[in-house]
Amino acid sequence: MVAFGAGDSPTGDSLPSLSQSKKVPPPLASSTPKKRVNGFVNGNSSSTSGPSKLSGINGNESPSKKRKVAYMDEEEDYGERFAVNGRATLLGSETKAQKFQGLQEQRRQLPIAKGREALIREVRENDTVVLVGETGSGKTTQVPQYLLEADISSSGQIGVTQPRRVAATSLASRVADEQGVALGSRVGYAVRFNERHGPGTKIKYLTDGMLFRELLADPLLSRYSVIIIDEAHERTLNTDVLLANLKRIQKERKERATENLTNSAKGKERAREDKLPLKLIIMSATLDAEKFSRFFNNTKILYVKGRQHPVEIFHTIRSQPDYADATVRTFFQIHLDYEPGDVLIFLAGQEDIEAVQESIKTYAKQLPLGQMSVFTCPMYANLPQNMQTQVFKPTSSGVRKCILATNIAETSITIPGVRYVIDTGKHKEKRHYEYTGGGLDSLMTKDISKSSAMQRAGRAGREGPGFCFRLYTESDFRKMESTYLPEILRTNLMSSTLQLKCLGQDISSLDFMDPPDPDSVRAAYLTLRIVGALDKRNEVTQIGRMMNMFPLEPTLSRAFVAAQENGCIYEIIGIVSVLSASANLFIDPPKNREKAREARMAFQDNSGDHLTALKTLRAYEEIVTSGKSKSARRAWCEQHYVNERALSEAIDIQKQLRGICEREKLDWNASAGNAIEPVLRSLLVGLVQNTAIYREETNAYRQITSNSAMKIQIHPSSVLSGRTPRVIMYDEPIFTSKIYARGVSTIPPAMLSMLPAFQPTKEQTKK
Numbered sequence: 001m002v003a004f005g006a007g008d009s010p011t012g013d014s015l016p017s018l019s020q021s022k023k024v025p026p027p028l029a030s031s032t033p034k035k036r037v038n039g040f041v042n043g044n045s046s047s048t049s050g051p052s053k054l055s056g057i058n059g060n061e062s063p064s065k066k067r068k069v070a071y072m073d074e075e076e077d078y079g080e081r082f083a084v085n086g087r088a089t090l091l092g093s094e095t096k097a098q099k100f101q102g103l104q105e106q107r108r109q110l111p112i113a114k115g116r117e118a119l120i121r122e123v124r125e126n127d128t129v130v131l132v133g134e135t136g137s138g139k140t141t142q143v144p145q146y147l148l149e150a151d152i153s154s155s156g157q158i159g160v161t162q163p164r165r166v167a168a169t170s171l172a173s174r175v176a177d178e179q180g181v182a183l184g185s186r187v188g189y190a191v192r193f194n195e196r197h198g199p200g201t202k203i204k205y206l207t208d209g210m211l212f213r214e215l216l217a218d219p220l221l222s223r224y225s226v227i228i229i230d231e232a233h234e235r236t237l238n239t240d241v242l243l244a245n246l247k248r249i250q251k252e253r254k255e256r257a258t259e260n261l262t263n264s265a266k267g268k269e270r271a272r273e274d275k276l277p278l279k280l281i282i283m284s285a286t287l288d289a290e291k292f293s294r295f296f297n298n299t300k301i302l303y304v305k306g307r308q309h310p311v312e313i314f315h316t317i318r319s320q321p322d323y324a325d326a327t328v329r330t331f332f333q334i335h336l337d338y339e340p341g342d343v344l345i346f347l348a349g350q351e352d353i354e355a356v357q358e359s360i361k362t363y364a365k366q367l368p369l370g371q372m373s374v375f376t377c378p379m380y381a382n383l384p385q386n387m388q389t390q391v392f393k394p395t396s397s398g399v400r401k402c403i404l405a406t407n408i409a410e411t412s413i414t415i416p417g418v419r420y421v422i423d424t425g426k427h428k429e430k431r432h433y434e435y436t437g438g439g440l441d442s443l444m445t446k447d448i449s450k451s452s453a454m455q456r457a458g459r460a461g462r463e464g465p466g467f468c469f470r471l472y473t474e475s476d477f478r479k480m481e482s483t484y485l486p487e488i489l490r491t492n493l494m495s496s497t498l499q500l501k502c503l504g505q506d507i508s509s510l511d512f513m514d515p516p517d518p519d520s521v522r523a524a525y526l527t528l529r530i531v532g533a534l535d536k537r538n539e540v541t542q543i544g545r546m547m548n549m550f551p552l553e554p555t556l557s558r559a560f561v562a563a564q565e566n567g568c569i570y571e572i573i574g575i576v577s578v579l580s581a582s583a584n585l586f587i588d589p590p591k592n593r594e595k596a597r598e599a600r601m602a603f604q605d606n607s608g609d610h611l612t613a614l615k616t617l618r619a620y621e622e623i624v625t626s627g628k629s630k631s632a633r634r635a636w637c638e639q640h641y642v643n644e645r646a647l648s649e650a651i652d653i654q655k656q657l658r659g660i661c662e663r664e665k666l667d668w669n670a671s672a673g674n675a676i677e678p679v680l681r682s683l684l685v686g687l688v689q690n691t692a693i694y695r696e697e698t699n700a701y702r703q704i705t706s707n708s709a710m711k712i713q714i715h716p717s718s719v720l721s722g723r724t725p726r727v728i729m730y731d732e733p734i735f736t737s738k739i740y741a742r743g744v745s746t747i748p749p750a751m752l753s754m755l756p757a758f759q760p761t762k763e764q765t766k767k
């Protein structure tokens, strides 16, 4: 049993209080938990330590020896399965008009509704506004609609940025419903490789990365009248780059507006038609508002009063070093003793999610007869879009949905039905380390920040009072950092540097809220020079511009450009599509690695993982075009240990990349036939920094372009694992217990000398 203490939630220095359970009204009678579980204490009382009802969860005894409840498989489309009863029917039986009226009533009840007029006034009077309001108060869904309804956006669009694609798509869908229009018409969205908007779109939810890309074609973002940067506290690299640019754009558009207004009688009208100047709103529930305000010349800060529903927060009495186990036990404590309502669990990453999901499913099968059944549903970035949106579908009243998510579910989104949040207090943090001639990304499990903890708790209490169970003590909460280090200070800057260069800007001289580390900037320039995207004076080259046309990582877009010269775009598009898919192509069960490897022999290419991936994609395409049934396709994938989601996503990306080729008048059908050399050569041009040579003395690889003595091993999941080809190239170095090269192909040593930016030593080209 996990013991939880008082729900009095301390707050961070400058962060608004999320929940102070002693101050918030107690949960409504109908929503009060049936009874408290042993060990859970309310208010200020201390923990009890009676015997756990859930001893079976920890020990060998099962909660129930009989399995009498029906359970679902996560692969099933449960939306269809439950379409005939429960909540799904309830919504389905409402008329469209009733549903619309219901949504309007919900809109009126939101805390932000009281501030509607004041907000509109402030936005009219100020070009930039910082808006802080509790989670769920209605910022993201309502502010764009208020501005549209008040005609502040005039003839332009309102762009609302989100750090994550799932938030952008789900919010657009909600706001389209609230506006009573079809998604993609007045309200739309744009995320990488997936857009739904049209000429009539007035409110567009988009990822910050997409808005950054739009800058390239339209440096003044002239189609927008208003830009809303939502969840600004996350300080993603794209958000920071956008903020620096938005400051410039506002200035330039203001100058134009003033010119128009003073120089001609028709100026006023033109200024309106040109959507000048640009209004900017920066929003979050957990924002260092003063810092943002200072950055925008001490602009106005507005606070939304009140929260929609109370969230009662509990901390554990003791620290929980085995947080996965504590999660499972807490889940069942809720499941057995609390009223219906779905549970959202925050875990660090995919591995944690899979392990906890497995345990929950196992124990759920042993629940006593008559107990509500459990349906588990994962949610992490590597999961394809269609799987991520599964979590939003309703279940029947006899099922408790348990969503196991990473921090992609942490901000902005409302998952209908969620009433309980379990927060493990962990996340995965990506950090980039530079060393001479290379870089290394690490992905480590770390404690979250206070701001994250508050956002996580905010996912409960969106449709009614909620509960948040934190698997860390109150004193651990107090010790957490207020916010994370901005991404610009801890990530690889190569991609942004190139994009800015194409805009005629220099990352080292932009006006950032926090300027990047000069070493990281130097490393980004060096890599871009090595791949030929920049010249010696750091000016963008023709190659760099071509690379920038494709929404790909620079290493992949460089391979793409090389493929045009080498006559193998057809092959490179296939490989790049697989590498750009959000899920890994090959299922790599550590216990069954040999079996998986044998099963994939049919596609294995001796050169390594890149051509093996291409052959796998082609084999799957054949299956699809031959008209095989859905279940036959799935069986084929299972038999070969390949991830069908990754393959279907790759096919989708491939289609889009081919579309870009057509637009740019490139022949995507240009193929090298059976010759693999042009394909490897093209990949090598992009991956030149990720090349390594085998050293017998250490039985490991050493990076060629760096002086570092770092030892690299071929990752066990590679088809080349167990072999020691002399020279390899790889997609990325990853650091776990050792430094591994992942996505590896062998290359003939002589190929290195073909690279203009790289002149190898004699030893390196030796056969």
Ligand SMILES: Nc1ncnc2c1ncn2[C@@H]1O[C@H](COP(=O)(O)OP(=O)(O)OP(=O)(O)O)[C@@H](O)[C@H]1O
Binding pocket: 110, 133, 134, 135, 136, 137, 138, 139, 140, 141, 142, 170, 174, 284, 285, 308, 411, 412, 413, 414, 415, 416, 458, 461, 462, 463
């Ligand atoms: N998809 C949805 N289904 C049901 N209710 C929703 C949905 N989206 C929003 N809501 C309702 O609208 C409220 C306001 O949501 P909104 O995202 O605008 O709040 P917010 O202030 O931006 O919150 P956050 O800071 O957490 O992003 C939610 O609390 C919820 O009650």
